[in-house]
Amino acid sequence: MSFFNIKIVSAGVAGTGIISYFLGVPSKGASSGNTSNPHPNGANNGVSFPGGSNGMTFNETDINPSEYFKVGGFPGPIFDLSQGKQFISCYDRERKIPKWVIEHITRESLNVKKGDRKKSNFKEDQRIPSTYRSLLKDYFRSGYDRGHMAPAADSKFDQVAMDQTFLLTNMAPQVGEGFNRDYWSHFECFVRDLCVKDFESVRIITGPLFLPKFNEKTRKYEISYEVIGNPPSVSVPTHFYKIVVGEKFSNDNMKNKGENIYVAGFVLPNDKIPNDIPLTYFKTPIEAIERSSGLSFFHQNVSNKKVKDLCDNVSCVLTIRDWSDKMKSLPPPK
Amino acid sequence: MSFFNIKIVSAGVAGTGIISYFLGVPSKGASSGNTSNPHPNGANNGVSFPGGSNGMTFNETDINPSEYFKVGGFPGPIFDLSQGKQFISCYDRERKIPKWVIEHITRESLNVKKGDRKKSNFKEDQRIPSTYRSLLKDYFRSGYDRGHMAPAADSKFDQVAMDQTFLLTNMAPQVGEGFNRDYWSHFECFVRDLCVKDFESVRIITGPLFLPKFNEKTRKYEISYEVIGNPPSVSVPTHFYKIVVGEKFSNDNMKNKGENIYVAGFVLPNDKIPNDIPLTYFKTPIEAIERSSGLSFFHQNVSNKKVKDLCDNVSCVLTIRDWSDKMKSLPPPK
Structure with a gap:
C-alpha cells in the first residue's frame, strides 16, 4: 500500500x-x-x-x-498461477520463489529441437505485483545460480516455450557448482531419458523445501536458510523435490487406458552432491514431501492398483555426462 | 497418501x-x-x-x-479457512500454525461476560487433515506456550466463542514468560482498551512472521527458527504481527459512514520484551508486513483519505498490569 x-x-x-x-x-x-x-x-x-x-x-x-x-480485501495468501506452453508455475509471494512447477514432456516433444537456449534471457515476471516480485538484482552476485524448476532443455520444441522457462517465477536460488551445474543437471537428464526410453509421457512436479535439521548445540530441530537480495527477499531452499509421474501407453492404440501410472519422489539437498551417490539415496515417500511442503500430490481416490513404484519398474540410475565443454559455450550462469 | x-x-x-x-x-x-x-x-x-x-x-x-x-489433483497450497463466532482463521499446512486470524470486537461485545476461560480446553482441530494437523503433543514440553492469535479474552461474550479460540488452528508457539504471559498480553489488553475508550468497533489481524536476521559470521541474511514436535512439525515464528483497524461511529446514528478507518501495524519479536519498551517501537508499516508475509491487507482502492494513522489519533501506550496473582488461578499455560 x-x-x-x-x-x-x-x-x-x-x-x-x-x-x-x-x-x-x-x-x-x-x-x-x-x-x-x-x-x-x-x-x-x-x-x-x-x-x-x-x-x-x-x-x-x-x-x-x-x-x-x-x-x-481477502489478505491471501495468493499463489500466482501461470500457465506456459510446457509448464505451470505456482509462485509463493512470501518466499519469492515457486511453490511448485508442473511440467509435461513426451517422447515426441523431446525429439523436436527448434528452441535455442542462447536466444533466451532471464526475465522478471511482470505479472507478479512488484511488492512480491523477485528481481534479477536479488540473484546478482548472491553466490547462487538462478536454478530452473522446469529445465530449459525440456522445452526445446519451441523458442517461446523455452523463453518461458527463463522467467524468474520458474527459478529458485541453487548452489551452482556440484549441484545445479552437476548432480541436479544429471538428474534432469535422467528424467528426460526416462521419457525417451521407458514412458511415452512424463509429468514432473518440482519445487523447493525448507527442512529442519537437528542442532547439536541447542538439541533442537531448526529450519535455517539464507535470504538473498537487498533488502533480503528471495529465500534459498534447503532442498528441492521432484515427483516424476510416468505413463506407458497401451500397445494397441498408443493411448494410456488409465490403468497404470509410475511414480517416484526425490528430495535432494541444495548443496554439492558427489556424482557417486546413487539417485535412489534421495528417493522419498510422497507422504513425506506432502507433510513438509503442505501440499497434496495425489487424490485420495487414486488407488494403489493404478500407482506403481517407478524405480521398481525402471532403472533409477543417473548417467553422468561431462558438461565441462558444453557449459563453456553457455551464457554465464548468473 | x-x-x-x-x-x-x-x-x-x-x-x-x-x-x-x-x-x-x-x-x-x-x-x-x-x-x-x-x-x-x-x-x-x-x-x-x-x-x-x-x-x-x-x-x-x-x-x-x-x-x-x-x-x-491440484497440489495446493490449501489454506484451511474456518469461521468462528468471533474470528476467522487461515491455517498454513506447511508450518502447522495460522497464516492469519481476523477478529472483530465491539464495545458491547466486550461488556458481556458469559464465557469462562476455565471451562475451555485446548483442542486439536479435527477439520484439518491429519497429515497437516498440529497436535497437542507437538506443544507438550516444547518450552513454548500455545499462544492464542485471537485472544480468549476477546470472546468472553459467549462460551462457545471462547471455546473456539482454544482450537490449535488459533495457536502458534510463543515464548511464555516475558512475552505471551507479559508484554504480548498487555498488548492484547491495549487493543481491547482501544475498543472501550476510542473506537466502537475494532477488527484485528494477527499472525506469525519469519524474518531474516544478519549473521555476523557468514555476513548474510538468514531466516532461522525452531520446529517443535516429534517428528518436528510446528514452526516457531520469529515474530508476530498485529494489524489494528478501528472505526469511530458518527454521533448521529452510531453508524460508521465509511469515512474513516484508523489503522496501525505492529511487529513484535517472539521473545522476552521488557515492559519499559514503548509499544510505538514495534510500529511497522503495513507494506513491510505485506512484503514479508506475502499477504495484502488493504485494497488498492482504499484511499489515503479514508485511512488514518491510529497512533496519530489515540495514545499508543501500554498499560502494564500485574498478572502474577491472576495467572496463578488459570490452568497451566502449556
Missing part, C-alpha cells in the same frame, strides 16, 4: 522499531509499486460495516470478522 | 535416504491418516490423459501440464 509508505515511513516512526529486521539495508525503490489484489473481493470499493452497534445492547450478529474483507 | 506409506516406506528404500531430514525421529503414527484433498478437482475420479501422442508426429497440443490435475 503506497499510502502507507507515504504516511507512515515518511513520519519516521517506523525507523526506530523492528523495521530493520524486515528491510535489511533499506532501499527506496524496493518498497514502491503495485500491490493490486487479484482476489474477487478486490472489486468491492465501499468501506462499510453493516449491522453495527447501537451503543446500547449487544447483539451477537454485530460480531462479524468477515466484514473486514470489505475494507481490506 | 496412505498407499505410499504401505508401498514405499515398507520397502525400506526411503530409510536410507534423505528421509531423516523430514521426520526427525520417525514415529509410526505420524505418517498415517487422512490426506483428503478439498480442492474442487478432487471430485475427478478418472486417470486419463486425453490428446496423447500417436508415436509418430509431434503436436504441440499434446503438451498439457494441467492434465496432471486429473491424476493428482
Whole structure:
C-alpha cells in the first residue's frame, strides 16, 4: 500500500522499531509499486460495516470478522498461477520463489529441437505485483545460480516455450557448482531419458523445501536458510523435490487406458552432491514431501492398483555426462 | 497418501535416504491418516490423459501440464479457512500454525461476560487433515506456550466463542514468560482498551512472521527458527504481527459512514520484551508486513483519505498490569 509508505515511513516512526529486521539495508525503490489484489473481493470499493452497534445492547450478529474483507480485501495468501506452453508455475509471494512447477514432456516433444537456449534471457515476471516480485538484482552476485524448476532443455520444441522457462517465477536460488551445474543437471537428464526410453509421457512436479535439521548445540530441530537480495527477499531452499509421474501407453492404440501410472519422489539437498551417490539415496515417500511442503500430490481416490513404484519398474540410475565443454559455450550462469 | 506409506516406506528404500531430514525421529503414527484433498478437482475420479501422442508426429497440443490435475489433483497450497463466532482463521499446512486470524470486537461485545476461560480446553482441530494437523503433543514440553492469535479474552461474550479460540488452528508457539504471559498480553489488553475508550468497533489481524536476521559470521541474511514436535512439525515464528483497524461511529446514528478507518501495524519479536519498551517501537508499516508475509491487507482502492494513522489519533501506550496473582488461578499455560 503506497499510502502507507507515504504516511507512515515518511513520519519516521517506523525507523526506530523492528523495521530493520524486515528491510535489511533499506532501499527506496524496493518498497514502491503495485500491490493490486487479484482476489474477487478486490472489486468491492465501499468501506462499510453493516449491522453495527447501537451503543446500547449487544447483539451477537454485530460480531462479524468477515466484514473486514470489505475494507481490506481477502489478505491471501495468493499463489500466482501461470500457465506456459510446457509448464505451470505456482509462485509463493512470501518466499519469492515457486511453490511448485508442473511440467509435461513426451517422447515426441523431446525429439523436436527448434528452441535455442542462447536466444533466451532471464526475465522478471511482470505479472507478479512488484511488492512480491523477485528481481534479477536479488540473484546478482548472491553466490547462487538462478536454478530452473522446469529445465530449459525440456522445452526445446519451441523458442517461446523455452523463453518461458527463463522467467524468474520458474527459478529458485541453487548452489551452482556440484549441484545445479552437476548432480541436479544429471538428474534432469535422467528424467528426460526416462521419457525417451521407458514412458511415452512424463509429468514432473518440482519445487523447493525448507527442512529442519537437528542442532547439536541447542538439541533442537531448526529450519535455517539464507535470504538473498537487498533488502533480503528471495529465500534459498534447503532442498528441492521432484515427483516424476510416468505413463506407458497401451500397445494397441498408443493411448494410456488409465490403468497404470509410475511414480517416484526425490528430495535432494541444495548443496554439492558427489556424482557417486546413487539417485535412489534421495528417493522419498510422497507422504513425506506432502507433510513438509503442505501440499497434496495425489487424490485420495487414486488407488494403489493404478500407482506403481517407478524405480521398481525402471532403472533409477543417473548417467553422468561431462558438461565441462558444453557449459563453456553457455551464457554465464548468473 | 496412505498407499505410499504401505508401498514405499515398507520397502525400506526411503530409510536410507534423505528421509531423516523430514521426520526427525520417525514415529509410526505420524505418517498415517487422512490426506483428503478439498480442492474442487478432487471430485475427478478418472486417470486419463486425453490428446496423447500417436508415436509418430509431434503436436504441440499434446503438451498439457494441467492434465496432471486429473491424476493428482491440484497440489495446493490449501489454506484451511474456518469461521468462528468471533474470528476467522487461515491455517498454513506447511508450518502447522495460522497464516492469519481476523477478529472483530465491539464495545458491547466486550461488556458481556458469559464465557469462562476455565471451562475451555485446548483442542486439536479435527477439520484439518491429519497429515497437516498440529497436535497437542507437538506443544507438550516444547518450552513454548500455545499462544492464542485471537485472544480468549476477546470472546468472553459467549462460551462457545471462547471455546473456539482454544482450537490449535488459533495457536502458534510463543515464548511464555516475558512475552505471551507479559508484554504480548498487555498488548492484547491495549487493543481491547482501544475498543472501550476510542473506537466502537475494532477488527484485528494477527499472525506469525519469519524474518531474516544478519549473521555476523557468514555476513548474510538468514531466516532461522525452531520446529517443535516429534517428528518436528510446528514452526516457531520469529515474530508476530498485529494489524489494528478501528472505526469511530458518527454521533448521529452510531453508524460508521465509511469515512474513516484508523489503522496501525505492529511487529513484535517472539521473545522476552521488557515492559519499559514503548509499544510505538514495534510500529511497522503495513507494506513491510505485506512484503514479508506475502499477504495484502488493504485494497488498492482504499484511499489515503479514508485511512488514518491510529497512533496519530489515540495514545499508543501500554498499560502494564500485574498478572502474577491472576495467572496463578488459570490452568497451566502449556
